[in-house]
Amino acid sequence: MGVITLAMLGSLAVLAVAGAVVWGQQADRPDPSAVLRGPTAGHPLGTDRLGRDLLARLLAATWPSLLPAVAATLLGAAAGITLGALTAVVGGRAARLLGALINLLLAFPALLVAMFFAALFGAGAGGAVFALAVACAPGFARITQTLAAQVAGTDFMAAARVLGLRRHRLLLRHVLPHIAEPLMLNTAVAAGSALVALSGLSFLGLGVQPPSYDWGLMLSQGLDRIYTEPLPAVAPGIAIVYATVAFQLLGEMLAGAAVRQARPRPEEEPVAHAARADRPASTDHVLEVEDLRVVLPTADGVVRPVRGVTLTLRRGELVGLVGESGSGKSLAALAVADLLPDDARVTWTTHRFLGADAESLTREQRRRQLATGMALIFQNPASAFNPSLRLGRQMTEAVRAHRGTPRAEAVEQALAQLQRVGLPAGRRLLRSRPFQLSGGQRQRVAIAAASMMRPDLIIADEPTTALDVTVQRQIMDLLRRVRREDATAILFISHDIALVADACDRVLVMYGGTIVENLPARELAAGARHPYTRMLVASVPDLAADRDPPPLTIEGGPPDPCGTAPGCPFHDRCPHRLDRCAVDSPVLSPLRPEHEVACWRPLPAAPLGGARETEEVEK
Incomplete structure (x- = not known):
């Protein structure tokens, strides 16, 4: 199209400059003997009332x-x-x-x-x-x-x-x-x-x-x-x-x-779908993902925010996903939910949801499976809801579209879900619009809307970040109730280490686009073995600790998502790094049952009060 456009514009420019010079005199020269002639060899378009050549005039x-x-x-x-x-x-x-x-x-x-x-x-x-x-x-x-x-x-x-x-x-x-x-x-x-x-x-x-x-x-x-x-x-x-x-x-x-300037084409990478492991699906697992990678083209170059994430969620399990901002938590969740932009390139080795392999489904089947089996709760419900539509229509839209539920029945289901999340003024609330509710009420409605389809998996992307402590606890109680009553697996993304340790069954620690540790939540305080996890736990404020020394911070910054440096992504900031860490990237390996770590030199388990002791070691 560019070549054709330039050719057309070039021809117009040439005619505009040369037309009057080359054909101007012929176009203005009358010829009484050739008035209103039709097309001839001398006048391909004919002549006008004064006998002037129409092609020259054109x-x-x-x-x-x-x-x-x-x-x-x-x-x-x-x-x-x-x-x-x-x-x-x-x-x-x-x-x-x-x-x-x-x-x-x-x-x-x-x-x-x-x-x-x-x-x-x-x-x-x-x-x-x-x-x-x-x-x-x-x-x-x-x-x-x-x-x-x-x-x-x-x-x-x-x-x-x-x-x-x-x-x-x-x-x-x-x-x-x-x-x-x-x-x-x-x-x-x-x-x-x-x-x-x-x-x-x-x-x-x-x-x-x-x-x-x-x-x-x-x-x-x-x-x-x-x-x-x-x-x-x-x-x-x-x-x-x-x-x-x-x-x-x-x-x-x-x-x-x-568009091409703003979104450069990503570098070609081998598609990992074909190398999928032929391992049988587990009936207990809702989601199984291995080696998930995301490549995004941007104006500054190709960004790789997710670089090999492996995670599994069992039915009824509440799993926390923690890490610094920019570690790729939300993008990994959006990739699982198939909500990334069209120009994003997503690859994996294994990707099963509800036992079905993502490669075995058509795009329409995949969308229907995600719409009925998965739900998302976003950090800001004010932007997640359409401000021009009433909440009742937004809550009932999914069940009416995917299950053909009559409107009256869908409204009754919505009222039951609102009652379940502690919002009794149901019918009046369904007639409201999102901006008429407080932040805590909107988040409760978001949880109720996510539960309408009774999904097998809920991805909660920092649903408590913008709320006060009291409302945070109420929201977490609601998520626990949904998990307990519906046997729903929940992937809970948060920056709040203390909240995740208290509420979740298992914790995934993410850094530099990959999972660096997977351990039970009860062992997060004393059993973390990766240096990054240990430093994250040590940086959580403790009201019982001595207030004289400054709080522990992790020096340096996260790795550049545009870079392709080899080795462990944390080695520049790790006080326990080895020479091997700068060359070889560690893989997530089991230390013992239910505990995996990606580190060439895992730290020993900390004793009770390990956070403060770790702080002393780091100093």
Whole structure:
């Protein structure tokens, strides 16, 4: 498409520059002996009422047809972009007035506005250009207003206002650079529409006036003889379509180039699906994943946030997944739930959910299995719920879509789930919208909605992070009840080590995109063997500890997700590293039943009070 677009635009550019020079005299030379001739060898498109060659006039009219369209687009874009961008830098009342003005201008059809102002400014090319610029400005203003509103609420805009920057600096430095790309794409596409509109004005007699001419005027003049000689009318129409398609393809090409620049293609990696281990599925396991890897293309390069995660969840088991921010916890969970972007590359050695191999299912079967057997509880229920829909509709949507449950029965099931999570005002709550509830109520509704399908697995992605301590305990009690009553496996992702140790059966510790330790939760405080796990536990504040020394922190930062350095991902920060740690990456290996660790030098089990003793050792 890029080659075709460049060829079409190049041909238009050549004709626009050379058309009047090469064919200008022939196009304006009358020939009384060849008036209204049909197509001949000397005149392939025929002649007009003065005997002038129509092919020469068609080619010479390229510049007078394209230049006004581009000029009108640029003028309208400049006016509309300025008007729309001002809504992001002016005060609240002025922004509302500008928004009302944009809405008022959009209420009038653009073509009628162009015709009105063309008649007001006077017939001619100049009047048509200014009329069309006025007509297309509101469309640019609305697009710019929408894009600028996203920038206006950012922290860097607030910081710029605090610094006292003037409005024109806010506009030029902070607003327009962030929205320039989509505006350029829309301008390229709008140029084609402007060409059609200007040709239409010339066709109606409101644009270019004789003796000047463009494709629209030639189309109008050729229409009188279309039934006897169609080429004089068809040829200008083909030229208009050709140029319009070229501008449209230019916009498509720019959009495609922008997407490729923002999302570079990931490096080809061997697909691990074919190397799947032929191990029989366990009837007790809800989820079995081995060597899960995720590759994401970004503007800064290829990112590998998940680099070989192995995890299993048994029915009715509550498993905690902990680790620093950026360790890949949420992305691993989204990969299991098949919710990553389309350009993400996900591979694995084994992937079984409810005993079914992911490779043996079609995409439709896979989606239905996930929709009925798995549920997610997100960290922020305010964004997880649709603010424009009532909670009742959102809670009952899944059972009605996948199980064909009648509406009345689905509502009764929703009321039972709300009662189960401690929200007795059921029917009134179902008529509410998410923003009418508090954070704790929204999270309870999220748990109730996740339980509607009685799923076999619930992934809770930091569901208690934004809540106070009291509500956190209530949410954890609800998750325990769901697990106990429905035999549901729960993968609980959290940063709160103490909460995970108290609530979960088993803990998975994740670092650098991989699981570094898998151990029972009751042994987390004293039985952790990986240095990273031990340091995580030691960094948890203890109210009984001495307050004089500063709290323990893990020096350094997590590994670069774009890097491909060999060895253990923690070796740069590990005080117990060996030379081998920088070269060979350890694999998750069993130390004893129910305890696995990925370390070349596992630490000895700590005695009681091991957290404080570990702190002494680290010092």
